[in-house]
Amino acid sequence: MNATHRPPVTVTVNETSYRWPLRPVVVVCIDGGDPRYLRRYLAEGAVPHIAHFISQGFAGVAEGSMPSFTCPNNMSMITGTPTSKHGISGNFYLDTATWQPVVMTGPELLRGDTVIARFAAAGAKVVSITAKDKLRRQLAKGLDVSQGHVSFSSEFADKCTMAENGIENVIEWLGMGKPGMYSMELSLFVLEAGLKLLRERRPDLLFLSLTDFVQHKWAPEEADARRFYERLDDLFGRLAAEDITLALTADHGMSDKSNAAGEPNVIWLQDVLDARFGKDQTIVICPITDAFVAHHGALGGFVRVWSRGKVTARQIIEHIGGVDGIELALDKATACRMFDMPMDREADVAVVAREDTCIGASAKDHDLSGLKGHRLRTHGGVSEAKVPFILSRPLNDAYKAKAASTPLKSWQIFDYAINGTV
Amino acid sequence: MNATHRPPVTVTVNETSYRWPLRPVVVVCIDGGDPRYLRRYLAEGAVPHIAHFISQGFAGVAEGSMPSFTCPNNMSMITGTPTSKHGISGNFYLDTATWQPVVMTGPELLRGDTVIARFAAAGAKVVSITAKDKLRRQLAKGLDVSQGHVSFSSEFADKCTMAENGIENVIEWLGMGKPGMYSMELSLFVLEAGLKLLRERRPDLLFLSLTDFVQHKWAPEEADARRFYERLDDLFGRLAAEDITLALTADHGMSDKSNAAGEPNVIWLQDVLDARFGKDQTIVICPITDAFVAHHGALGGFVRVWSRGKVTARQIIEHIGGVDGIELALDKATACRMFDMPMDREADVAVVAREDTCIGASAKDHDLSGLKGHRLRTHGGVSEAKVPFILSRPLNDAYKAKAASTPLKSWQIFDYAINGTV
Structure with missing residues (x-):
């Protein structure tokens, strides 16, 4: 075991107490990661590392936040609170004083602190990498990257600066071409970068948030979706080999909303x-x-x-x-x-x-x-609000009791990953 | 290990295949067993046997059937299907031909087979004990008690006949007085009788369904509710000591529906x-x-x-x-x-x-x-449709994958208990 030895510290974020991580905690949000993809690929044996986490760690299907969109759910995870607390219930709301839509994807309207910013303030090293930059800014609320933390998006991987992102020359450093906005590589880039940072700097907390281009485009039975999950699984295996706690969840599911003729309903x-x-x-x-x-x-x-x-x-x-x-x-x-x-x-x-x-x-x-x-x-409805909730390590008894008596919510992913594992 | 050795047999009930039980499977439906009771008593250390199952077996919070009433959920469990399949969606529906309410608590309107009746037909020994007799008749659909099976209610424990119940003189045999209809003993009688049958006859499948008098009357913080759970826990411990798979779930939760003055809303x-x-x-x-x-x-x-x-x-x-x-x-x-x-x-x-x-x-x-x-x-609403789902033994890998990728439903309790454990 290669646990980080530090004095026992508790960090409280939005009224939840987190212990100091025993080892790096890596939370991955598989954007659009509907349980149906896993169901199929687990049955096919196509995702052996995920199968291993499920066998040796903890796994269930959790309730995501409503509406089942990306921003609300990412904010729920990063703050450890439901949308009623953090306030981001979509990409837009309407200001009835001006009757204009107000963008909610910036950090300004996010209420409360993020788990990573509070840990960073307490002396932890943290990393947040996203596929799309819109999410990156909001996830980085209150995070001062000048203190050795990293926050960037694969969308803007070629534009990173030390001042804004805590890292630069990412394309050269990672040795992976800048991915297109509509490609599975946009997500894989996030995980490859997280893995390299983990190996080079061994941060305490990493939040890696993918994009759902693949799931919007391909159903579980389509070869491209399987290929994406095989590549995710390979990366999850390499991440887990670094003596970490790996947590996998999704912001929302994904449903087919076309008719028999292929036209959208x-x-x-x-x-x-x-x-x-x-x-x-x-x-x-x-x-x-x-x-x-x-x-x-x-x-x-x-x-x-x-x-x-x-x-x-x-x-x-x-x-x-x-x-x-x-x-x-x-x-x-x-x-x-x-x-x-x-x-x-x-x-x-x-x-x-x-x-x-x-x-x-x-x-x-x-x-x-x-x-x-x-x-x-x-996605967006109740039918897409069930998500996988998988930890690479088993729960401790206190969190087994919690899981037995409290409905599992995806906004608890940091709580379970940090406090809940052996 | 004291597993029953038989030729490998699969029993199919309503399109779900069940393997032959490796050891006796005892499913307990804790009527009104809202997760909030467990949450409190687990935190207090008041239910050590349940805590042990949660630590060593499998536990989550499942979705019950709607409406969150007793009959629909018991029928969902005993058939392994949702109410859309088995048809019992309450105690009554209205026949629009006559405009008269039709009682749905008899076996006549139950669609499909029960798990216990099909196993009994395949040569297993089965037991079904309930607190209230209304449920007993429906649970016993298709079960011929003349073949050594047992089906009775604690309500009518003093009226059992071999022809109707497969057992007689229950009060004397158990040595426990006939409990009142509004008493916690009505439920404890069910469990004591199940335990005695398990010891004396070692049946393959037992379904033990309690009553929710206690939960209707007392909130988790009240001493009488705690005392009931302590007595349940003691019985669960004695049951689990018989080398069985013990499965605990509930038909529905229970919510306080009174105002600050104590008057019902x-x-x-x-x-x-x-x-x-x-x-x-x-x-x-x-x-x-x-x-x-x-x-x-x-x-x-x-x-x-x-x-x-x-x-x-x-x-x-x-x-x-x-x-x-x-x-x-x-x-x-x-x-x-x-x-x-x-x-x-x-x-x-x-x-x-x-x-x-x-x-x-x-x-x-x-x-x-x-x-x-x-x-x-x-109870009856969505707010009472979350229930505990606890197995005394760990899941096998196939059912861990199932739990990771399919929302957990309480009607799957026999499936998980029979097919899903190691």
């Missing part, structure tokens, strides 16, 4: 509402939207509807509750209670799609040309 | 609907109702509403969706899809209460005098 909700209530009476926000939407056309399983004042939430719910493909249309208070979301960033009505359906705003505002004949696979 | 839904739509236009069925309701007054977290024809489901949903304390009001198709329930026994509208609220029909039809000053604690 879409509800254009703004059009539906405009037809009923008139133009500019309601505003539909698709909180999955970001700058890289070619693989899903900004269509997801969860949208928000604000009223401009004349239409009541109840009228909106009544009208869309009966639309085929809608799973739930909930008023603000019910949605926030059911899904543990922040009230002040919630719409008048939160809308969840059925597993086989996705929701957009107006047909004219969504560009589906990027699908290029692929079936639409996306 | 009740929505009288039939009264609400009659006031809006007129008398006899809708029919509210409380599927928790049975003959023994003193401890909850037939108030639960889930009710069904049928329309007599003039009022649409959408109108009903619109009217009650806005009532404070209602969590969800869902049309038949949505409810059945979300909760995996049978369409042909579902109402036009399924109504789920908020965690702190329960729903009744008309105030005049519910007798709350049985509460005798106790806070109302009951």
Whole structure:
């Protein structure tokens, strides 16, 4: 054993106490890592290292945060809290003072501290690497990289500076070409860089967050998805060989939302509402939207509807509750209670799609040309809120008792990985 | 090891294959065994045998069947299927041909076979003991007790006959007085009898189903509830000492549904609907109702509403969706899809209460005098559909992979206990 020997220290982050890591803790968020991929590849024997963690460590299926999008779930993991606490419940919310959408993907609107920033402040060495840069900034909230910490994205791997990222010349250092935004290498780059940092600097905490390009594009039975998981598995094996605690989870799952003809099942909700209530009476926000939407056309399983004042939430719910493909249309208070979301960033009505359906705003505002004949696979609803929760090491008895008597949430991944393993 | 040596046999029940049990498999359904009881008593060290199973075996929190009532969940366990398959989605449904409620607690309406009946037919010795007799009849569907099997309830322990129960003179044989219907002994009797049968006859499969009198009456912090769990734990320890696989789960949880003054938070839904739509236009069925309701007054977290024809489901949903304390009001198709329930026994509208609220029909039809000053604690909703899932022995690798990639359901308890352990 090569555990780091330090005086016993407890670091408290957002009211959860974390012990000093016994060995490096590496948390990987497999973006879009629906349990169905694992189910298939475990049965096929295609992911032997993951199978080994499941056999020798701890594994279950956890509840992710709602909506089942990337930002809310990454923030839940990095803060160890539900969205009701950290406040990031999507990529956008609507400011009803200005009626403008407000981007929530920066660090400014994130409430509370991150686990890595608090550990860094306590003297730990930390690393955060993401596929997309949008996530990188938010994950690095409160982190001063001048103290030897590292925070960068594979998206901007060629633009890293010591001042901003705590590392530079990443492409040359890693010896791996800069990956394209729509490639599986964008994720593999994150893991290769994490592994090299682990070997060279042996940091205490690493958060490695991938991207879901592969899962949006390919179903579990498709060869490209299997090849991606085989490469992930190889990297997980090499990471685990470094005497660490490796934790694997996902931000959300992924569902096929096309019909038998391969056409997406879409509800254009703004059009539906405009037809009923008139133009500019309601505003539909698709909180999955970001700058890289070619693989899903900004269509997801969860949208928000604000009223401009004349239409009541109840009228909106009544009208869309009966639309085929809608799973739930909930008023603000019910949605926030059911899904543990922040009230002040919630719409008048939160809308969840059925597993086989996705929701957009107006047909004219969504560009589906990027699908290029692929079936639409996306996420955001309850049907994509179950995620794997795997630790390479067994739980200690206290956390076995916790897992036996408290529903497992993916926002507990740092808690379990740091405090819960033997 | 004292495993039973037999030729390898596979028994298929409702499309799930079960291997021949390596040793006796004892499944205990802790009626109303909300995870909060375990959480508290594990932390207090009050249940050392359960803690040992959790440490050495397998434990998680599973999803129970909806509605979170006793009959649906016991039938899910004994058939290894969700309610959509076995058809028992409550104690009652409404026959719209006659507009009369139909009791669903007999074996006639149960679809598919039970695990114990199929194993019995294949030559195994099986035992089913319940607290209440209503459940006993349904659990014994297809079981011919003349072949040495046992099926009885502690409620009718003094009335057992060889022809009906496969055992007689139970009170004398067990040496334990006949327990009252509202006593913790009613459950302990089930376990003591199961233990004695295990020692004397070593059957292959035992299903022991308790009653939730204690959990309806006392919260986890109350001494009587702790005493009950201590006595359960002692019995679980004695059972596990017999070289068995012991599986512990619950049919549903239990939530406090009273206000600060100790008065129940009740929505009288039939009264609400009659006031809006007129008398006899809708029919509210409380599927928790049975003959023994003193401890909850037939108030639960889930009710069904049928329309007599003039009022649409959408109108009903619109009217009650806005009532404070209602969590969800869902049309038949949505409810059945979300909760995996049978369409042909579902109402036009399924109504789920908020965690702190329960729903009744008309105030005049519910007798709350049985509460005798106790806070109302009951179940039926989503908030009571999480249950412990504990095995005294570790999972084999195949079932570790299953648990890592498939959400855990309490209806899988026989599958995990028989097929999943080392």
